[in-house]
Amino acid sequence: xxxxxxxxxxxxxxxxxxxxxxxxxxxxxxxxxxxxxxxxxxxxxxxxxxxxxxxxxxxxxxxxxxxxxxxxxxxxxxxxxxxxxxxxxxxxxxxxxxxxxxxxxxxxxxxxxxxxxxxxxxxxxxxxxxxxxxxxxxxxxxxxxxxxxxxxxxxxxxxxxxxxxxxxxxxxxxxxxxxxxxxxxxxxxxxxxxxxxxxxxxxxxxxxxxxxxxxxxxxxxxxxxxxxxxxxxxxxxxxxxxxxxxxxxxxxxxxxxxxxxxxxxxxxxxxxxxxxxxxxxxxxxxxxxxxxxxxxxxxxxxxxxx
Ligand code: RI2
Numbered sequence: 177x178x179x180x181x182x183x184x185x186x187x188x189x190x191x192x193x194x195x196x197x198x199x200x201x202x203x204x205x206x207x208x209x210x211x212x213x214x215x216x217x218x219x220x221x222x223x224x225x226x227x228x229x230x231x232x233x234x235x236x237x238x239x240x241x242x243x244x245x246x247x248x249x250x251x252x253x254x255x256x257x258x259x260x261x262x263x264x265x266x267x268x269x270x271x272x273x274x275x276x277x278x279x280x281x282x283x284x285x286x287x288x289x290x291x292x293x294x295x296x297x298x299x300x301x302x303x304x305x306x307x308x309x310x311x312x313x314x315x316x317x318x319x320x321x322x323x324x325x326x327x328x329x330x331x332x333x334x335x336x337x338x339x340x341x342x343x344x345x346x347x348x349x350x351x352x353x354x355x356x357x358x359x360x361x362x363x364x365x366x367x368x369x370x371x372x373x374x375x376x377x378x379x380x381x382x383x384x385x386x387x388x389x390x391x392x393x394x395x396x397x398x399x400x401x402x403x404x405x406x407x408x409x410x411x412x413x414x415x416x417x418x419x420x421x422x423x424x425x426x427x428x429x430x431x432x433x434x435x436x437x438x439x440x441x442x443x444x445x446x447x448x449x450x451x452x453x454x455x456x457x458x459x460x461x462x463x464x465x466x467x468x469x470x471x472x473x474x475x476x477x478x479x480x481x482x
Pocket of ligand 1: 305380
């Protein structure tokens with residue numbers, strides 16, 4: 177359980193971050209934990225797996241990739257522990273393999289929408305969005321990127337380093353320069369933490385501002401998302417919880433103690449309604465956001481997480 181606690185801690189503190197990465201890390205942690213439980217009877221085993229699953233899922237509330245990964249990993253129909261471990265290990269291996277392959281497929285499908293000469297704006301640091309950008313570049317397209325800083329944690333710095341190392345010309349902007357800069361951009365490509373059944377995107381705080389500015393400037397917005405980032409629970413009317421993070425991410429705590437009348441609000445994600453999104457690129461194809469229900473039904477099944 178120590179190793180699993182350690183992974184949970186790293187997800188909480190965002191040492192492991194990105195909706196896809198936390199899902200893969202959680203699945204692997206649950207797999208490795210299951211392997212340590214072979215001396216238990218099946219009821220004890222199931223109880224331990226449930227507890228461990230909750231520990232992992234409780235780390236971050238917004239990215240549905242996390243509960244989806246845990247649910248897909250932990251389910252088994254075995255009546256003895258050895259078979260249960262075997263099923264969980266297989267589930268995890270298949271989830272992780274599919275997640276890796278999905279990134280490649282998203283890259284190939286999404287790159288079709290990128291043309292020679294395009295300037296692409298992206299936000300935060302999304303492996304799925306970067307897969308599209310890098311694939312287009314690999315195809316020899318002459319592209320460049322505008323990357324937002326993405327306050328407060330500045331994941332944009334991870335993006336610019338990655339793009340720099342890949343040789344892709346990149347411009348860093350502060351988040352408040354999005355609207356002004358949109359005029360020079362051809363399209364927006366972002367990732368996803370969750371997508372609800374009505375096609376709304378929940379992604380890093382500030383994403384909805386990119387989408388608003390893009391719509392005003394008549395630029396397309398493409399969302400890159402593996403199918404496991406769609407939320408089955410929204411089918412039951414559930415709202416995706418927006419994670420509120422610590423004030424220390426925004427302001428030095430010492431400065432804050434000098435300001436007794438000031439409090440800090442630090443929502444980590446925002447919601448972009450479907451009407452601001454032109455296309456969702458998944459490993460199963462590119463769809464308009466109105467088809468989110470179909471993705472949930474076909475690729476996740478409505479029994480997930482319910
Ligand atoms: P990939 C990240 O969340 C960002 O919001 C990013 O757009 C999203 O996950 C998807 O990232 P955070 O963990 O799965 O930085 O595409 O809060 O890498």
